[in-house]
Amino acid sequence: TWEAHLREMLTQHPTSIVGEFGLDRSAVIPGTKIQGSFQHQLDLVERHMRLAAELGKPVSMHCVRGYGHLQDLLRKLGPDNVAPKVMLHSFGGGPELVAAFTKGLPAPLAQRMYFSFSAVINGKNREKLIERIR
Secondary structure (H helix, E strand, C coil): HHHHHHHHHHHHHHCEEEHHCCCHHECCCCCCCCCHHHHHHHHHHHHHHHHHHHHHHCCCEEECHHHHHHHHHHHHHHHHHCCCCEECCCCCCHHHHHHHHHCCCCCHHHEEEEEEECCHHHHHEEEEEEHHHH
């Protein structure tokens, strides 16, 4: 029922975005040491992306150690089934990963990608943060 509820909330609030969701290869089920199925995460990301594309909503998502999988999913979905803007929040990868990730996507998808940074994730090394921003 979460998807119907999310659709309803997004429709009721025209300035809303879809988020926060994503891929995390190091995530565990809270209170355990059990990792959920990564395929399940991919399926959920796909459902969020398709809904965002349908409603013309941007997304805010995270990706931890899954950029190749995310690239593959975005290419599979194609421009019609990907949100108009995709924010990868608290991006922790290096500058070379930004370039590799966006170059690995067709232009219509690469142009939708945005990266944000946070003091908690990115503030430890100022030089690296400046390189990422460039």
